[in-house]
Amino acid sequence: MSENVLLQTNFSDLKLLRRGKVRDVYDLGDSLLIVATDRISCFDVVLGCGIPHKGEVLTKISLFWFDYLRDICENHLLTADVNAYPPQAKKYHEALRGRSMLVKKAEPLAIECIVRGYLSGSGWKEYLKTQSVCGIRLPAGLKESQKLPQTIFTPSTKADIGHDINVDEAGAARIVGKEALADVRAKAVALYEKAAAYAQTKGIIIADTKFEFGGYGGKLILIDEVLTPDSSRFWPQEGYAPGRPQPSFDKQFVRDYLETLSWDKTPPAPDVSADVIQKTSEKYLHALKVLAGL
CATH class of the missing domain: 3.30.200.20 (Phosphorylase Kinase; domain 1)
Known part of the structure; x- marks a missing residue:
C-alpha cells in the first residue's frame, strides 16, 4: 500500500x-x-x-x-x-x-439502512430517553454496548446538510414505500447477521452498520461501501464488557479524541495530532487484516 x-x-x-x-x-x-x-x-x-x-x-x-x-x-x-x-x-x-x-449506475434509495446488534451510539442515547430506538420498544435495564435481544433495523433520513435523523418504520415507509422498506429490511438484517457471525470467528464484534441500497434493473441492490470502519462499529471480542463504551477498530477513535477538545462540531474542524492520525490508520489496517486477511 x-x-x-x-x-x-x-x-x-x-x-x-x-x-x-x-x-x-x-x-x-x-x-x-x-x-x-x-x-x-x-x-x-x-x-x-x-x-x-x-x-x-x-x-x-x-x-x-x-x-x-x-x-x-x-x-x-x-x-x-x-x-x-x-x-x-x-x-x-x-x-x-x-x-x-x-x-452500476443505480438510483439510491432515499433512506440510510442501519442495522444494530448492540446498543451503542445514537441508539444508546435514544434508549436512555425513551427506552426505544426508532420506535422499537426495548426491554428495561439494558446497558451501554449490550447485545440486543434481537437484531433491529433502524432507518434514518439522508441529509444533504447537517445530521441524518432516525425515523421509525412508518416514517421510512412514507419515504420509500412499504414494499421497498420490507425488502431492504429483510436484506439488511440478513446481510448484517451473516457478516456479524463471520466477524465473530475472527474475534471482532460488529455492533452496528449502515447499508445503502439502490434501484437497478427493477431490483434493489447493495451499493456504496459495505461493512467498513467508516460505516460500522467494530469492537474486539477480547475484553468486551457491557456497561461502558468499547475500544474500536473504526473512526470512533477519532470521534472520541475530538470529544476531548473544546470544539462545537461545526466547520472548521480542529487539527488532529500526528499520533491520533497514525493510530487511526493502524486501526483501519488491522480491521482489513483480521476480516479480509489482507
Missing part, C-alpha cells in the same frame, strides 16, 4: 458527479467510477487531515464483503481491476489502483 495521502481527485476530463465526505464519484456514462480518498469526517464535518491507507482499506474491505455476501443480495460492483476500466478512466491508473471501483 502506498504511504501517500490522497485528499481529493481532480480528473479534469472526467465528469465529477459529486464529491462526498470521503468519496469522489465520476459519471462515465453507463457506469460510475467511485474513488475512496483518505479524507475522514466526524460529526458530519470533513477534517483537514487525511488518514494514511484509509481509502484503500475502505475499498478492499468493501470488495471482500461484496463477494462474501453476494448470495444474499446483488451489488453494484462491476470491477475494481483498473486495467478493465474504460480508456478515459484507465489513464489515471496510478491514482485509482487499490482505492476505486467501477459500479
Whole structure:
C-alpha cells in the first residue's frame, strides 16, 4: 500500500458527479467510477487531515464483503481491476489502483439502512430517553454496548446538510414505500447477521452498520461501501464488557479524541495530532487484516 495521502481527485476530463465526505464519484456514462480518498469526517464535518491507507482499506474491505455476501443480495460492483476500466478512466491508473471501483449506475434509495446488534451510539442515547430506538420498544435495564435481544433495523433520513435523523418504520415507509422498506429490511438484517457471525470467528464484534441500497434493473441492490470502519462499529471480542463504551477498530477513535477538545462540531474542524492520525490508520489496517486477511 502506498504511504501517500490522497485528499481529493481532480480528473479534469472526467465528469465529477459529486464529491462526498470521503468519496469522489465520476459519471462515465453507463457506469460510475467511485474513488475512496483518505479524507475522514466526524460529526458530519470533513477534517483537514487525511488518514494514511484509509481509502484503500475502505475499498478492499468493501470488495471482500461484496463477494462474501453476494448470495444474499446483488451489488453494484462491476470491477475494481483498473486495467478493465474504460480508456478515459484507465489513464489515471496510478491514482485509482487499490482505492476505486467501477459500479452500476443505480438510483439510491432515499433512506440510510442501519442495522444494530448492540446498543451503542445514537441508539444508546435514544434508549436512555425513551427506552426505544426508532420506535422499537426495548426491554428495561439494558446497558451501554449490550447485545440486543434481537437484531433491529433502524432507518434514518439522508441529509444533504447537517445530521441524518432516525425515523421509525412508518416514517421510512412514507419515504420509500412499504414494499421497498420490507425488502431492504429483510436484506439488511440478513446481510448484517451473516457478516456479524463471520466477524465473530475472527474475534471482532460488529455492533452496528449502515447499508445503502439502490434501484437497478427493477431490483434493489447493495451499493456504496459495505461493512467498513467508516460505516460500522467494530469492537474486539477480547475484553468486551457491557456497561461502558468499547475500544474500536473504526473512526470512533477519532470521534472520541475530538470529544476531548473544546470544539462545537461545526466547520472548521480542529487539527488532529500526528499520533491520533497514525493510530487511526493502524486501526483501519488491522480491521482489513483480521476480516479480509489482507
